[in-house]
Amino acid sequence: MSGEALERYQNLGLRESLSLSYRYPLVCKELGVILRLGFSKSPKPLQSLLFEDTIAAFRLLPQMQTQSAVSAANLLSQSAAAAFPKQKRGLAATEFKQAKVAYKRRFKTQQERKDLVQLPQDVLVHLFSFLDMQSLVSAGIVCWSWNAAASDNYLWQLHYITHFGDGEIIPKQKGHQSSRNFCEDANYDWKEAFQKAYLGLPSWRYKYNRGFCRFCDSIVWPNNLNCPKAHLTTFQLHGIQPLKPLSPSQLVRYVLENDTSWLYSSDSDSESDEEGDLKFWTFKY
Structure with a gap:
C-alpha cells in the first residue's frame, strides 16, 4: 500500500513541473491541497517526498517572475505550516523566508536593468x-x-x-x-x-488543471482540454471524451486510495467544486 501510494504520487510529476514557470503556481496549489487533505494519512515515505517537494518549490521561487508564483508559494507555506510536524514545519518556514528574500533581490535587480532586450510583439x-x-x-x-x-x-x-x-x-x-x-x-x-x-459554461469540467486520460491510463496536464498526446481514440470516434477532469481533492483520493476504479466512471459531471473556483481563468491579467 505504501509503495503504491508513493508511485501514484510520483506519477503526478509535480517535481518536474515545478521548474516550468507557467505551471509553478498550479503545482504549488496542487501540492498545498495534498498537504492539507492527505499528509497526515500518507505513509512515511510519501510524507518525506511531500516535504522534499515543498522545499524544492520554495527554492525555485527566486527563479519565478510573477506575483501569482509568490502568492501560490505563500499558500503552500500556509499548508506546510498546518500539515508538517514541528521540526519539518520550522525547516519549511526558514526555506520560504529565504526564498522570498532572494526573490525580492532578484526582482529589484531586474527592475534596475535598463538594457533588457524584448522580442518584437509580432514574434x-x-x-x-x-x-x-x-x-x-x-x-x-x-x-x-x-x-x-x-x-x-x-x-x-x-x-x-x-x-x-x-x-x-x-x-x-x-x-x-x-x-x-x-x-x-x-x-x-x-x-x-x-x-x-x-x-457561462454549465459544466464544471473546465474548472480544473488536471485530467485522467482513459486511453493513456494516466494523469495529465490537459492541452486545450484534451490529452496532450493528441491521439484519436475509439472514445472520440463514438463521441465520448476520453479525458476526465480531476479536482485537487480527487488527486489526493487518487494517491491515497488503493481502489482507482472510480477514475473510469463517468460521474464527474455531477461533482461539486470542493476546493473553490480553481479555473485557470482566475489568473487574470
Whole structure:
C-alpha cells in the first residue's frame, strides 16, 4: 500500500513541473491541497517526498517572475505550516523566508536593468500561437510586453474556435446584428467573447488543471482540454471524451486510495467544486 501510494504520487510529476514557470503556481496549489487533505494519512515515505517537494518549490521561487508564483508559494507555506510536524514545519518556514528574500533581490535587480532586450510583439504573438489556453493565460502575467502579446485578438479567436466551435455560436455584442458578421469584424473582442463563453459554461469540467486520460491510463496536464498526446481514440470516434477532469481533492483520493476504479466512471459531471473556483481563468491579467 505504501509503495503504491508513493508511485501514484510520483506519477503526478509535480517535481518536474515545478521548474516550468507557467505551471509553478498550479503545482504549488496542487501540492498545498495534498498537504492539507492527505499528509497526515500518507505513509512515511510519501510524507518525506511531500516535504522534499515543498522545499524544492520554495527554492525555485527566486527563479519565478510573477506575483501569482509568490502568492501560490505563500499558500503552500500556509499548508506546510498546518500539515508538517514541528521540526519539518520550522525547516519549511526558514526555506520560504529565504526564498522570498532572494526573490525580492532578484526582482529589484531586474527592475534596475535598463538594457533588457524584448522580442518584437509580432514574434511574441507567433510564439504564443503555439501555446495551449492555460499557458497563454499564464504567459500574460509574466510582464507588460507579454501581456500585450497574449491579449492579441487573433490568438483569442483561435482559442475561441478551438474550445467552442465556429462563429455561429458567438454571443451578440452591442452594435452587431448577426453572429456571422462577428467572424468578419476585425474589431470584435474575441477575448471578451471567450471569457463570457467560458464563465457561462454549465459544466464544471473546465474548472480544473488536471485530467485522467482513459486511453493513456494516466494523469495529465490537459492541452486545450484534451490529452496532450493528441491521439484519436475509439472514445472520440463514438463521441465520448476520453479525458476526465480531476479536482485537487480527487488527486489526493487518487494517491491515497488503493481502489482507482472510480477514475473510469463517468460521474464527474455531477461533482461539486470542493476546493473553490480553481479555473485557470482566475489568473487574470
